[in-house]
Amino acid sequence: MNYRPSLNMPPVVKNLILVNVLFFLVTKIVGQTGTDLYKVLGLYFPASDNFRMHQLFTHMFMHGSIGHIFFNMFALYMFGRVLESVWGPKRFLTFFLVTGLGAAALHIFVMFIEYKSAISQISPDQLAYFKELAAQGKYIPNTASEKITSLLSTPTVGASGAVFGILLGFGMLFPNTELMLLFPPIPIKAKYFVIGYGVLELVLGLSQPGSNVAHFAHLGGMLFGYFMIRYWNKNSNSFY
Template sequence: MNYRPALNMPPVVKNLILANVVIFLITMVMQQTGTDLYQVLGLYFPASEKFRLHQVFTHMFMHGSIGHIFFNMFALYMFGRVLEGVWGPKRFLTFYLVTGLGAAALHTLVHFFEYQAVMSNIAPEQLAYFKDLAMQGKYIPNTPSEKLTMILNTPTVGASGAVFGILLGFGMLFPNTQLMLLFPPIPIKAKYFVIGYGALELYLGLSQPGSNVAHFAHLGGMLFGYFMIKYWNKNSNRFY
């Protein structure tokens, strides 16, 4: 296991953190001028009039708050630099992008089923009116209009899907490495931490539909990361 000095970040991790921080700062500055980059670069559900194909990629570099970007970049730094040291820049970047895109794919698929369920509860004569309300960010409380507005008018942002993929990758490559939790402050092996975190995300995703946290995007990053590592192991003479 090739650890690097704490401040000696490998190139892909360093540039990913830099890109995310710069874009976050630009987003905050642009908001002060009345320009909302979340509506341009965040990922909308494909049925929304605000959806654009580039959002599938750009949403991974957008963050909703200082806390959001801090924890994502901290995890990228802590675990990503180890994986890049093992895999090298090209393979690590491929893994990062594939898990991020996979997270978006699973998140969109879950939204599709939610969208279909909502649409089945809307009378045909109300559909155009509800959609128009949704694109204005409005809804009629306690009706399918409320859920429809959330699906069509809420962008998804963040590198969390790729970060969860990296966490999964670390747990698979170094399953017995001891990690120290913050709450409670106890040591735990990486494999148990990853399994527990994945189980928690699945529980929250199923028990809290409509949450402002994209739990299934996190699971998508882990799922695609798992299959990607399995594929690499099967088609390589050495373990990655």
């Protein structure tokens, strides 16, 4: 399949970027008044008192820093506009939301495993005490308390899961398209770039548990994107 590069932004990509930028600006402005929107709209582990169902959606539009939102929105623009031009607005938006939710699902599953591992080391009374500390943002260093506090009090934010799904989608639709890496500045086919990125995220996720980067959320976006495209290919003769 071939496509013609265009600098024009299709409607869903344009509106997603606008919404993300708006959320970021409002979060930073409101934060100056002492209101922490990350606590309201970021995604917390379901065992946390801060968890709310709407966070499964809203966390996709929250970002922690200028660098965070810039790279996510740049990737959304570069690859998302191509996919939307092929699929159309409705299918692309569905893909974005499903991969974002899939990323959250895998991320929460991994957090659940880590949480069960942490609480298996302590008694119910200790767990209750550690939860009280976590609610205050405190913990006992180098113990299960530190891990539990991190899991219960740290929100996950960003569109990275959906963006990684979009990257996977681009690699599946245009596997032989050459991309130019920044470091090092060499060309690489999209399929190898996607595979390499996926392997890197898996290695980092396994070797750096508790990292500030949600590596398994990235993998979740790619995984759900893969199965969604396979499903569309199987059930729609006009998909391509």
